[in-house]
Amino acid sequence: MAxxxxxxGDPVKSLQLMWGxxxxxxxxxxxxxxxxxxxxxxxSIADAEGLDAVSTRRVADAVGISxxxxxxxIPGKAELLDLMLDAVTGAGLTEIPEFEPEHWRRNLAFIxxxxxxxxxxxxxxxxxxxxxxxxxxxxxxxxxxxxxALEGLGLTDLEMxxxxxxxxxxxxxxxxxxxxxxxxxxxxGMTDNEWWHRVAPFLExxxxxxxxxxxxxxxxxxxxxxxxxxxxxxxxxxERVLDGxxxxxxxxAAQKG
Amino acid sequence: MAxxxxxxGDPVKSLQLMWGxxxxxxxxxxxxxxxxxxxxxxxSIADAEGLDAVSTRRVADAVGISxxxxxxxIPGKAELLDLMLDAVTGAGLTEIPEFEPEHWRRNLAFIxxxxxxxxxxxxxxxxxxxxxxxxxxxxxxxxxxxxxALEGLGLTDLEMxxxxxxxxxxxxxxxxxxxxxxxxxxxxGMTDNEWWHRVAPFLExxxxxxxxxxxxxxxxxxxxxxxxxxxxxxxxxxERVLDGxxxxxxxxAAQKG
DNA sequence: TTTAACTCTTTACATCGTACGGAGTTATGC
DNA sequence: GCATAACTCCGTACGATGTAAAGAGTTAAA
Numbered sequence: 107m108a109x110x111x112x113x114x115g116d117p118v119k120s121l122q123l124m125w126g127x128x129x130x131x132x133x134x135x136x137x138x139x140x141x142x143x144x145x146x147x148x149x150s151i152a153d154a155e156g157l158d159a160v161s162t163r164r165v166a167d168a169v170g171i172s173x174x175x176x177x178x179x180i181p182g183k184a185e186l187l188d189l190m191l192d193a194v195t196g197a198g199l200t201e202i203p204e205f206e207p208e209h210w211r212r213n214l215a216f217i218x219x220x221x222x223x224x225x226x227x228x229x230x231x232x233x234x235x236x237x238x239x240x241x242x243x244x245x246x247x248x249x250x251x252x253x254x255a256l257e258g259l260g261l262t263d264l265e266m267x268x269x270x271x272x273x274x275x276x277x278x279x280x281x282x283x284x285x286x287x288x289x290x291x292x293x294x295g296m297t298d299n300e301w302w303h304r305v306a307p308f309l310e311x312x313x314x315x316x317x318x319x320x321x322x323x324x325x326x327x328x329x330x331x332x333x334x335x336x337x338x339x340x341x342x343x344x345e346r347v348l349d350g351x352x353x354x355x356x357x358x359a360a361q362k363g
Numbered sequence: 364m365a366x367x368x369x370x371x372g373d374p375v376k377s378l379q380l381m382w383g384x385x386x387x388x389x390x391x392x393x394x395x396x397x398x399x400x401x402x403x404x405x406x407s408i409a410d411a412e413g414l415d416a417v418s419t420r421r422v423a424d425a426v427g428i429s430x431x432x433x434x435x436x437i438p439g440k441a442e443l444l445d446l447m448l449d450a451v452t453g454a455g456l457t458e459i460p461e462f463e464p465e466h467w468r469r470n471l472a473f474i475x476x477x478x479x480x481x482x483x484x485x486x487x488x489x490x491x492x493x494x495x496x497x498x499x500x501x502x503x504x505x506x507x508x509x510x511x512a513l514e515g516l517g518l519t520d521l522e523m524x525x526x527x528x529x530x531x532x533x534x535x536x537x538x539x540x541x542x543x544x545x546x547x548x549x550x551x552g553m554t555d556n557e558w559w560h561r562v563a564p565f566l567e568x569x570x571x572x573x574x575x576x577x578x579x580x581x582x583x584x585x586x587x588x589x590x591x592x593x594x595x596x597x598x599x600x601x602e603r604v605l606d607g608x609x610x611x612x613x614x615x616a617a618q619k620g
Numbered sequence: 621t622t623t624a625a626c627t628c629t630t631t632a633c634a635t636c637g638t639a640c641g642g643a644g645t646t647a648t649g650c
Numbered sequence: 651g652c653a654t655a656a657c658t659c660c661g662t663a664c665g666a667t668g669t670a671a672a673g674a675g676t677t678a679a680a
Contacts, residue, residue, distance in 0.1 A: 117562045125569060134657020135645040161636065172660050174638080179658095183637065235490045235539075237547045238558055241566070250577040257576060263583035265599070270580075272600035275536030280528065282492075282535070290494045301495055305374045309498070312382060319514060320507040323527075326520035342522070343529035350607030391626025392676045418667060431669080432628050440668065623680075629673085636667075646657075 117238065119181050120188040124242035139169040141179050145189045149197075149228075152190065156293055157230040162186070191234060192242025198224045199247055207258030210355070211348055214273060217252050218344050221277040222284075229285035232278070260358045269351060276347050284336035298334075374495065376438050377445040381499035396426040398436050402446045406454075406485075409447065413550055414487040419443070448491060449499025455481045456504055464515030467612070468605055471530060474509050475601050478534045479541075486542035489535070517615045526608060533604050541593035555591075 122128055123141055131137075147168035152160050162183055166176040180186050198220070205213045225232055239245075252273070256266045291297055314321040379385055380398055388394075404425035409417050419440055423433040437443050455477070462470045482489055496502075509530070513523045548554055571578040 117558060118565050121562065121565050127565075127568075131646095131657055133645085133647045133655070135659080137658065162638080163636080171658095174661080175659050177638070178660095233492045235543075237543060237551075238555070241562070246574050246577055249581075250574040253576040253580055263580045266580050267583070268596045268599040269603075271537065271540075271596045272533070272603055275539075275600060276529070276533050276604075277536070278539070279532030279534070279536035282532075283528075286492075286494060294494075298495070301374060305378065305498070308375050308378050308384075311384075317503050317507040319510040320503055323510055323520045323523050326524070339525045339528045342525035343532060346526075346529055346607035346611060347533075347604060348607070349610040350603030350605070353606040353610065354603060388626055388677095390624070390676085390678045392628080394627065419669080420667080428627095429629050431630080434669070435627055621680100623678100625676100625678085627674100627676075629675095631671090631673105633670080634668095637665095639664080640662090642660090642662105644657100644659080646655105648653105648655080650651100650653080 120185045121241060123180065123185065123189055124192050124240075137179070139171050139175070139179065141189070142193075143169045144176065144179055145186070145193045148186055148190050149194050152230040153228060156289060157233050158293075160186075160190075187234060188240050188242070191231065191236070191240050192244045194228050194231065195224075195242070195248050196244030198227070199244060199251070202247075202251060202254075205255045205257070210255065210259050211352065213255040214348060214351070215344065217255050218273055218277050218347075221252075221274065222281050222340065225278070225281040225285050226288065229289045232282055232285055259355050260362060261355070265354075272347060272351070276343060280336075280340050280343055283334070284340070287336070377442045378498060380437065380442065380446055381449050381497075394436070396428050396432070396436065398446070399450075400426045401433065401436055402443070402450045405443055405447050406451050409487045410485060413546060414490050415550075417443075417447075444491060445497050445499070448488065448493070448497050449501045451485050451488065452481075452499070452505050453501030455484070456501060456508070459504075459508060459511075462512045462514070467512065467516055468609065470512040471605060471608070472601065474512050475530055475534050475604075478509075478531065479538050479597065482535070482538040482542050483545065486546045489539055489542055516612050517619060518612070522611075529604065529608070533600060537593075537597050537600055540591070541597070544593070 128141075144165055148160050148165045151164060151168065162176045163173040165186070166173050180189065203213075203216075249270070252270055253266060256269055261269060287298055385398075401422055405417050405422045408421060408425065419433045420430040422443070423430045437446070460470075460473075506527070509527055510523060513526055518526060544555055
């Protein structure tokens with residue numbers, strides 16, 4: 107399995123494990139390790155060393171069982187990734203905030219920043235290309251919370267869904283850059299700055315005349331030489347997204363009366 | 364190498380290959396295969412069967428050389444992925460359009476749809492987690508084109524960069540869903556609909572009362588049972604993003620005079 | 621003609637996910 | 651009490667992957 111993919115295991119098996127719906131075994135020896143332990147170990151490996159480091163052998167070793175015993179508890183790696191995603195989503199959930207619709211803009215900004223912080227804490231989640239939605243209790247609760255921040259704004263259910271998709275899409279896309287920098291530094295020990303200086307001598311030999319706008323904007327934006335400002339870019343984009351939603355919400359309000 | 368990562372190889376080697384800057388060999392036998400052939404073969408494998416199917420052995424075989432001869436031409440898989448990304452970006456570029464600032468909204472929508480179409484044609488690109496920017500000629504040209512659509516709107520260079528990040532972030536995030544469905548169907552032969560019906564019996568046993576908004580919105584949005592409408596969601600989000608940019612552009616114009 | 625540069629290839633190794641079969645452990649049914 | 655079924659755990663093994671190492675063959679420069 108070369109690709110790291112969640113949502114690909116036996117759908118029902120994954121769900122049963124995520125919801126703790128396996129009937130308790132009635133015979134046989136007590137298990138040395140639990141599913142929760144395995145998943146927690148996998149998550150902390152991923153947090154510390156990235157998805158690359160998460161192998162079934164390594165996870166089994168971390169909880170003190172032999173490589174193949176992993177499969178006693180979890181059907182395969184695909185299911186492990188499903189479980190990791192739901193578990194780590196759960197760890198980021200606090201109590202459910204009460205959203206007041208009149209502060210919708212602040213609420214949505216809060217949601218967006220929480221999502222961003224989540225990805226920054228667990229950048230490997232960005233590498234988890236989900237093939238199917240992971241319908242775990244925590245993943246669903248995260249969606250529930252985001253949707254609640256969109257309630258009472260005069261949107262139809264379908265529009266709420268689309269607005270939700272808009273915000274999560276933007277955050278996911280925007281956060282790649284910042285999370286990337288963090289991960290790469292940890293994994294390779296090379297900072298963006300060092301990387302740019304490695305590359306610079308070559309870049310000076312290329313003809314930038316076909317790219318006048320890019321070279322002007324790229325230089326100013328500090329994209330070159332690692333002086334890029336991902337937080338500023340994120341904030342800028344988020345304000346635009348919220349402005350766009352404001353236009354829509356106000357036009358719907360005006361239209362209705 | 365478990366993760367599929369571009370931008371991780373020797374930075375300068377990748378760049379030299381992308382820009383065709385390897386000095387021509389002056390001795391030795393004629394090469395049976397070229398870098399371009401290898402990259403093209405890798406791309407068509409990825410297009411047909413996904414990133415999973417792209418292995419150095421497979422690519423070498425596709426161009427008729429032995430597994431290890433691959434490394435005569437390309438230093439490693441990381442560099443191959445860099446080259447694939449730039450090559451496939453180049454294949455999507457037509458001639459450079461002339462953008463008129465007064466039609467900026469139409470222009471940006473065009474850019475967004477082009478990006479979306481690109482990802483839909485080559486969904487594996489979404490799984491390519493880039494560790495560093497891939498500074499190939501085609502990748503840079505794609506950025507140049509997008510930035511030109513943002514010229515003449517009264518934005519500073521930094522704002523242009525941020526607006527560019529906003530649009531590409533949104534498109535990247537939003538397209539994951541649609542591309543996912545396409546890929547999964549091809550790779551697993553299971554449609555979303557079948558998947559949902561596999562899962563449905565289990566879902567009926569879970570208590571949705573903690574997720575009132577999600578279950579209401581999810582049902583209406585047709586997320587359940589695969590009746591989801593990704594194109595509609597994309598269009599909705601894009602309109603909001605453009606509205607948000609419009610607010611910003613107009614306020615800057617008003618401010619200036 | 622020697623030699624250096626270059627291409628191609630064979631063999632080999634570590635690591636991965638996991639199929640298979642069996643040994644040890646516990647509660648149930650007789 | 652005992653056989654048995656339901657378990658947990660583990661050792662071995664297979665095929666695939668990326669690629670290191672070392673050598674054989676080919677071409678042009680010295």
